Amino acid sequence: MDSPSSPCPPTTVRRNPPRRAKQTTYAEALPSASLPQDTSRPADADNLKVFLRIRPIEVAPPRPGRITPKAGTRALAKGAPPKMERRRTGACLAVNGPSSVTLSVPSLLDRGRAKSEVYDGFSFVFPPDSTQQEIYNIAVNPILMDFTGGKSGLLVALGPTGSGKTYTMFGCAQNPGVVPLILKQLFDGPSQGDLHERRSYYLSVFEIHSERGKGERILDLSHDGVELSFQHSTVIGLKEVMVSNIAEAENALALAMLKRSTAATSANDRSSRSQCIINIRKTEKSLSDHSVSPHSAVLTIADLAGAERERKTGNQGARLLESNFINNTSMVFGLCLRALLEHQRNPRKSIEKHFKNSLLTRYLRDYMEGKKRMTLILMVKPGEDDYADTSFLLRQASPYMKIKFTNLEDMSSLPNRKRSTSSPIKVDHHKRMKIDVSKTSSDDQGIHGSDGNDGIKASKKDASSKKLQDFGIPQSSSISSKTVEPAMMETPTKGALYIELQKMTRQEEIMRNFSKALWNVLKQYKEKLMESEKNVLSLREIRQKDEVQLLELKKELEELKSHCSCHKAPHAGESCSAQGEPLLDCCGTRLATPSHQVNSSNVDSAFPDRGSLKMIDQVPENSPGVTLVPEDYKGPADFGAERTLTKLNKSDTDYGSTISLNSLCMVDGINVSSSSVEKITHLKKNDGLIDKKPENMPARTIVQEDFNGLADVGSKGTSTKLDKSGSCNGSSSSLDSLRMVDDINVSSLSVQKVTNLKENGTLPESDRSGVQHVKSNDKYHVRKVLKEKNGPVSKSSNVEKPKRKLLPASAMLLKELTGPDMEAANGDARGKIPAGGHGISQRSTSLFNLLRNQS
């Protein structure tokens, strides 16, 4: 007998058999909204609250047997659990009870073996037909009560995209969400304190998002909010809007929602692209006793962007990059919660490393560490198409409800870095000060952040914020970083410290500006110094050049001085030095050279029969006269104004003694130079000097008898030719070999030349060289004479260039003596001396006689 076959129950795979959900009726589970809040919590009251809300399935043609949300609601009212037939509804998720659901694998994926997973342990499971009010009553109201009691709390909506997070949090006009209901409760709800108490709250809304895969950014969603910065779990510069009634609060909230980043995707036509965080901070002021009750407890509501599957959403480009950011944030958030659980199981496991991976977890760090109460509302879609998302979320979140808040901070006693919950302090309203943090920065802002600039970058205020935090002064996102009322100060000591801090900051600013100014001044000084150094260097160079020039000039001067005869020859008429060095007149003109010496050979030729001669020519006083000195004489012989050095043979006697004519080498510097007039007395054989130098005759010239030309190198130059038989002017004409030639006759000026010329008019080589070396002012005339005799003189000759001529006194005297007659005579006597001694003036004659007498 076959028993009737009973239908085979579907295979259920329980992944968490020990946590099998307890079957409870929704009537038992649903708390009455009218019931007073039960402050006494059950044993697991300190565990993390995890609620699950199942969104209604997409609008679709109703299938047979599908339980509409309305029917479900009725079933709830009757106390029976809703029956969700997966096959008929196309849902993969069934509610087992107030805290349990069953997730079934869609038949399309696994027709053969229908598997199911039971997830229980939720604080409450809201079926698809749950209302917003029910959500508020069951999930939100407890945390709101904590908030009004001075404890901060966090409410987070988690779930895949399109699961109804935003809907749950904000709702719509017909079905306002959790936040509007909270605000309504805060302003319109029954007061827990004084009837005269006026309520005011600060509302701030911001979002964390990422554009095109770039870094996370924080944007203030208030009226004129801008991008914010983040530091030390604190959003810097977040503006709080004080709302005193429900209308203001709703307006501010609506404005924020309008600014929030949303975009249409294939999963949601109004998909949130950012993590939205709303902070409500309570500040109650009692008007009765002018005391301020600073409640810095903050209720934080986070509407996270839902995780997205690329294959499902089909996002591309910017949307895809946003998806990455959203998924990453959701993943980090879940990791932190699991890490917290692990940490609670094994305290050695660190939870630190997970927070830093996203701004959201960094901002919610206190909650992530279990220091503050937190409530999670998981949103899921029950459709078969959403199986993967739902399964993933349930698996991830199933352990969350085991998290315990064992180390909760007593918010009323502990100073909080971000939210101050200190005991009330009395503050005089009339003395209430606005402590403007912006004084430490650059911008100003109104007390409630409603006016002024709020674009303050954290970089400008990091230091101040850090200092404030160090002092325990709140700088959290819930407190405007621009203005803080003293009422917010936890203790008067902190207020004083804050004022002190302000002073220090101001002084620091002043010192910084001063140092900047000083730096600029020093910079300018340095530039000027550099310039001055350059000038000094250039001046030094100029000075060195000047010194070099000065040295050159000195050298030149010394050279000139050394060439100046004034120093060498005290007497203007001195003609030759002992060493044969040329003597110069005061203008540097060489007066005589050894070349002017009469060669002994010439003398020999002139005096073939001379024998020994007597020095008959005593140098008279004041006479330029003839000087006879021994041949080996080497030192200068100063014989007065116009002394002459003459070389004598060794055998010759000293000056004034009889000397041999052979060795006589008579050179009168004065004669051969330009200055003096020298006369050479006519000597006869063995008779010595036969012609005595007349008185006042400055000089004499020895010429050969056959002298037929004169190298007169006077200034005007006169060449005179003496005939063999020609007589010398004023002298005996019967001389055989020598004649006395008076310079005065043959030269127009004082310079007289002794030149040995041969009869044929050519100059012997020796003599010619002597002529060439004649240092004369009248080189021109020497050349001319030579030219007449021998043709043109080559330029390469050793004739020195003429130097400046300064006539010595003797020459001047002679000039004076000769006078214009002589000049005229010289001018005419270019060629030969006319016979009969033309041009000899009476004065010269008398002078000649005078010299002769002296001799």
Ligand SMILES: Nc1ncnc2c1ncn2[C@@H]1O[C@H](COP(=O)(O)OP(=O)(O)OP(=O)(O)O)[C@@H](O)[C@H]1O
């Ligand atoms: N409980 C509900 N009752 C009726 N409609 C709902 C419910 N939950 C969600 N919806 C609708 O579903 C759509 C998507 O909802 P919502 O935008 O809130 O999803 P979400 O989770 O915020 O998505 P995302 O993460 O992409 O922002 C909306 O049109 C919303 O009206």
